[in-house]
Amino acid sequence: MRGQVLHPLLLRQLRRAGLSADVDDAVAFGELLKHVSRAYAEHDQERTLLERSQDLASQEMVALNDALRAERDALEQRVLDRTAALEVSQSRLSSLLSLSADWIWEQDAELRFTYVSEEFSTAVGFAPRLIGKRHEFGATIEADGEAQAEYERSVAERRPYRDFTYAIVRPDGVKRWIRASGEPVFDADAVFRGYRGVGRDVTEIIAAHQVVKQMAQLDHLTGLPNRRLFLIELDRAIARAHRDGSGFSVCFVDLDRFKHVNDTLGHLAGDQLLATLGKRLRADLRATDLVARMGGDEFVVLLEGTTDPADVSRLAGVLLGTVNQVLHVAGRDMQVSASIGIARYPDDGIDATTLLSHADSAMYEAKAAGKNRFHFHTEVAAREAARQFELEAQLRLAIAREEFELHYQPKLGVDDRAVTAVEALVRWRHPNRGLVMPGEFIALAEDRGLIVAIGRLVIKMACRQIAAWRRQGIEPPCVAINVSAKQFADDVLLADLTAAMTESSVGGGELVVELTETALMADPERATGVLEALRRLGVRIAIDDFGTGYSSLSYLKRFPADEVKIDRSFVDGLPEDPDDLAITQAVIAMAHSLGMKVVAEGVETEAQRSALAAMGCDQMQGYLLGRPMPVEDLVGRLSKAVHGAVAPVLDGPSVHVDGVAATSVGSTPVSLGSPTCEGVHMPAGCASQASASFTQ
Structure with missing residues (x-):
């Protein structure tokens, strides 16, 4: 292998084996092959492991x-x-919002609107450009001062607010009321991000509320503020005057003889008069003054900033002149007058109750001085008002306790002076003052609306006395009950009579109801119906004080009456006054021609009795024949008459108050426990009558 270039991989293996690339022997080569084989084996194993790992x-x-x-x-x-x-x-919310009067809105941290649902535009009737704007109170957005202040405090303190109500003025001038509720929005770091909330158009609700409020604070007849609203304004005037160190005056205006208008022309005419007068008072006063109707025929005027007596007198004179102007009522022209009481703040009081009380007492002082005038508050008037107030409270308690009794005044035949009837007169048995005469409390009862309750008690006492006489062996007489105009106008009169008659087992033939012409003429149609109902009960009817009212023959013929009583004002002049003679003669002849008996009231001299006898009068009563007396004294006198004695004139202590006669002889209340007189009998039937009267 010498001289050959080997592969680097083979060279690495040779180096691993410790061999040189120049070695030629077989042993070395064998070692080399082992290493190569092992290298491939390791490589295969690594590749397998790698493939396995990759897999x-x-x-x-x-x-x-x-x-x-x-x-x-x-x-x-x-x-x-x-x-x-x-x-x-979102679809459900959108559907609900479209069906709801509410809408939703959002504001950013600067309180600029970032979203307002389209329902808002529909509700207010136009599309205000609110996005990017704030609420700016002023020309187009209005709110109550206190409500706006509370809203601004809530926003400044980042608190929720509920039902903040404000008004948006549309470009066409129409005002729509909005009621909104909102709550603050904070992010995760408690940083304020704005408000979100809901709103609603409440214009109709506000309008309805204002109508209800107006109805609650305005008099339905005159459209003037009523007592409730006046007291609110009076308290505000007191607060202003106290703050500013100023003053004002209160004028209490009460019409003179308004009751006569109601009794004469009827309540509808009276209402028309009050409505017309209310408009005139408002028109003739200054813009700063306030006039209100307190109830009935009473008005009250607040003269703002006026306390100088000369200025107040001038304005009070204007009020009197306004009242005195001719009024066209019920198809006729008429005039009325008024009495005015004046109280000034702070001289006459520093609170509403005191001012009104002093003005009221001053008004009564003006009436006592002759009516159709004004009077400033005085201590004397204040004391009298306090006395009247205390007397009213005691009178109400007396009604609840039935502290009343009946005294009796005989009615006699004109010729023979035989007792033919008795008239029962109401008295108040006061627990501390003793016997109180009607002149001290009847007028107050009329004024305070208590006369009907007293009349109801008189009916009960008269019926109970009939029952008591029957149990005592005395033949019960007819009892004529003098019914006041207010009692006659009350729808419960027939029910009161029926209940009392049933309780005491009294028949209708034992009762006579006495009514004045004025009471009958207040509403002739209704009066005729009531009289016919009384007739169906068997009750007899007498017309009292005849000649002082209408004295209309047509109505006298129309009303089913049994008896006419000639008023004492005509008897007083007999026999010297030719006019009284002529009138009395005419009344007697007219009544007899209609089949009615005639009774003369207030006979005090023998000359009067003789004149009445000569004219054919049937019965008479007066001081000549007997003063009012307790039931015990009456029974004693009847006993003398039954045994043949001539009925004497009853002497003894008596008082005469405002034309009202009453004995001061002590008595006990008329009750089932009255003394019995064996063998004493009153004449039978309605020839023997007893009448309960308020005025004597």
Whole structure:
């Protein structure tokens, strides 16, 4: 092998074997072959191992690839599923939003709108360019001051806010109300990123709320603020005046004799008068003044910033002039007047209750001074108002406790002075003051709406007395009950009568209801129906104080009455006054021609009795014949009459208050426990009558 160029691989093997390329002997060659053979064997083994390793690696790669492919397929499927679910959710949300009045919005960290759903444009009626803009309160966006301040505090403090209500003014001037709720958005590092929320058009809700609020704070008849709203404004005026060191005046306006308008023309005419007057008062006052209707025929005026007596007097004079203007009501022209009480802040009070109370008392002082005038608050008026308030509270308690009793005044025949009837007069048995005469509480009861309750008690007491007489062996007389105009106008009168009659087993023939012309003429159609219902119960009907009201023959003929009572104002002038003679004679002749009995009230002299007898009057009553007395004294007098004694004029202590006569003889309440008088009998039937009256 000498001189030959060997392959590098063979040279490496020779070197491994420690041989030289120049060796020629066979031994060396044999060693060389062994090494070569071993080298190939090792090479084959390495190649096998490599191939094996490559095969294993290939299998692992295939398995890994399959796993990755499966995972990728699963991931892609999940993505597809999630995408489909998101699309369904978005579709559902879009559908719900399209059906809902709500819309959604988003703002960035600078509170600029980044998204507003299209429902917003539909709701407000136009497409405002909000994207990239902030809420700017002012010309086109309005909000209540307190609500806006709370909203701005919430945003500044990055707090959620709920139901923030504001108005957007459209380009055409129409205002739409929006109610929005929002919550702040923060990223993973708690960095503020903006707000997102919902909104809704609440224009109709706000409008409905305003209508309800208006109805709650405005008088339905006049459209003026009612008592509730006036008290709110009065408190605000007090706060302003206290803050500014200024003052104002309150004028309490009460119409004079408004009840007469209602009784004469009916409640519809009265309502028309109040509505017209309310408009005139508002028109004639200054823009800064406030007029409200407190209820009934009472108005109240707040004269802002005016306390000087001269200025207040001038404005009060304007109010009186406004009230005195001719009114066209129920097809006729008429005039009314008013009494005005004035209280000033802070001189006459520093709170609403005190100011109104003092103005009210001043108004009553104006009425007492002659009406159709104004009067400033005085301490005397305040004390009287306090007394009236206390008396009202006691009167309400008296009604609940039934602290009333009936006294009786005889009615006699004109010729023979035989007792033909008695008139029962209501008294208040006060637990501390003793017997209180009607002149002290009836007017207050009328004014405070308590007269119906007192009338109901009178009906009960009269029926109970009839039952008591029956149990005592006394033949029960007819009981005529003087029903006030308000009680007659109350729909429960018939029910009250029926209940009292049933409770005491009293028949209709034992009762007489006395009514004034004024009460009947307030609503003639209704009055006729009620009178006919009373007739069906068997109750007799008397027209009281005849001649002081309409004295209409047509209505007198129309009303089913049994008796006419001539008012004492005509009897007073007998027999000297020719006019009183003529009127009394005409009433007696007219009543007799219609088949009615005639009773003369207020007979106090023998000359009056003789004149009435000469004119054919049937019955009479008055101080000449007997003063009001307790039931015990009445029974004693009847006993004398039954035994043939001439009925004397009852003397004894008495008082006469505002034309109201009453005995001061002590008595006990009329009840089932009244003393019995064996053998004493009243004349039978309605020739013996008892009437319960409020006014004597």
